[in-house]
Amino acid sequence: MAAFEKIEYRLLNSRQKENYNFQQIAARLADYGFNSIRLTDDWQGADFIAVHIDGETFLKVQLKGRLVIDRKYSGKGIHIAFLHGNELYLYDHDKFVQHLEDSELIGADSVTWHQQGFRSWPSPPSWAIIYLSEYRIAQ
Incomplete structure (x- = not known):
């Protein structure tokens, strides 16, 4: 067997990047007691399901690159997961939208x-990093 060589993320195609991101996120969530189950299609808007060992917590997760x-995710109980550098964010989509609307971070001209x-x-603005800090999943 040849020696293992790390891949360069930027050289992956979009499907390979999605698979890579899923594996990275699933590994991180496993440290927090979640089993992640990849779905073959976007079931109710989710790319995967994260089930916690407590037997009660069940998250429908949409995997994104940003x-x-x-x-299309509104009202479906979707959480969005994305990696930003080494940071993983997993946030409740509807709560984030509500926050943006309440604080007028999305203006009428958007x-x-x-x-x-x-x-x-493409890169979270500083106000988003502050809001998302409670949704950051540490390594």
């Missing part, structure tokens, strides 16, 4: 949100 909000129902940030 911070996002999307109306065409992407108000007209298209979608908004993403």
